[in-house]
Amino acid sequence: MRKIVPHPILTLFITFVWLLLANDVSAGHIVLGLALGILIPLLTSAYWPDRPRIRAPLAIVEYGLVVLWDIIVSNVMVARLVLFRRGDSLKSTFVTVPLDITSPEAITALAGTITMTPGTVSCDLSADGRALLVHCLNSDDPAADVAQIKTRYEARLKRIFG
Numbered sequence: 115m116r117k118i119v120p121h122p123i124l125t126l127f128i129t130f131v132w133l134l135l136a137n138d139v140s141a142g143h144i145v146l147g148l149a150l151g152i153l154i155p156l157l158t159s160a161y162w163p164d165r166p167r168i169r170a171p172l173a174i175v176e177y178g179l180v181v182l183w184d185i186i187v188s189n190v191m192v193a194r195l196v197l198f199r200r201g202d203s204l205k206s207t208f209v210t211v212p213l214d215i216t217s218p219e220a221i222t223a224l225a226g227t228i229t230m231t232p233g234t235v236s237c238d239l240s241a242d243g244r245a246l247l248v249h250c251l252n253s254d255d256p257a258a259d260v261a262q263i264k265t266r267y268e269a270r271l272k273r274i275f276g
Contacts, residue, residue, distance in 0.1 A: 120159045125151035166219040169276035188232040211246045220275040
């Protein structure tokens with residue numbers, strides 16, 4: 115079965131994304147989504163030397179909900195900053211987030227999450243992969259921002275990827 119479906123979670127994800135893009139849940143789109151979900155991982159499996167190990171698949175749902183909530187809250191906060199604060203009163207800063215996670219997939223998910231959350235952008239990964247440079251649009255307490263990233267995102271990703 116692993117030869118036909120080398121990445122079962124990716125297969126399901128591709129199928130789901132196809133159905134979202136097609137905006138139609140019909141038998142034909144489900145079959146086409148499954149075909150794409152099987153073919154794409156098969157054709158790209160040579161480029162995946164080590165398959166990521168997901169230790170807690172249900173924690174992905176929790177992580178997604180936390181990220182979604184943070185994106186909504188951050189959108190409101192950034193809108194307030196842009197509309198009601200003068201640009202010279204912003205305390206824009208770079209913070210370095212030391213990483214406990216080592217999996218490339220987990221680090222990529224963390225960097226992507228930080229970038230998707232309005233008001234923060236992940237800028238660089240250290241050469242040894244142990245720290246992430248993050249730009250914060252407005253930061254009263256950089257240490258608190260680092261702690262929030264570590265507790266809200268990194269701890270959950272550590273549980274997901276082990």
